[in-house]
Amino acid sequence: EFRECIHSLALPCAMAVQVEEAKLVRLGGTQFLVDGFLFQRPDVHHYVLTHFHGDHTVGLTRSFDAGKIYCSEITAALITGMTGVDPQRV
Secondary structure (H helix, E strand, C coil), X not given: CHHHHHHXXXXXXXXXXXXXXXXXXXXXXXXXXXXXXXXXXXXCCEEECCCCCCCCCCCCCCCCCCCEEXXXXXXXXXXXXXXXXXXXXX
């Protein structure tokens, strides 16, 4: 479904593109940034990390406190272990 959504927006499937419009997803009244840590903003509190590659984590630092990161268990272990993000944020 997500890939279909991206195709319908005529955006490239490569989510590593660093354009905010390609990263911001709205579901109902909730906004998510997908692989979009570079675009952290006060009105977004939900972040999705598809996997732990450098081009997907641009802007993610140890001091991340902008909300909750949703990801796989393995990716969460990499975020907290290698980047030092607070486990309460993942």
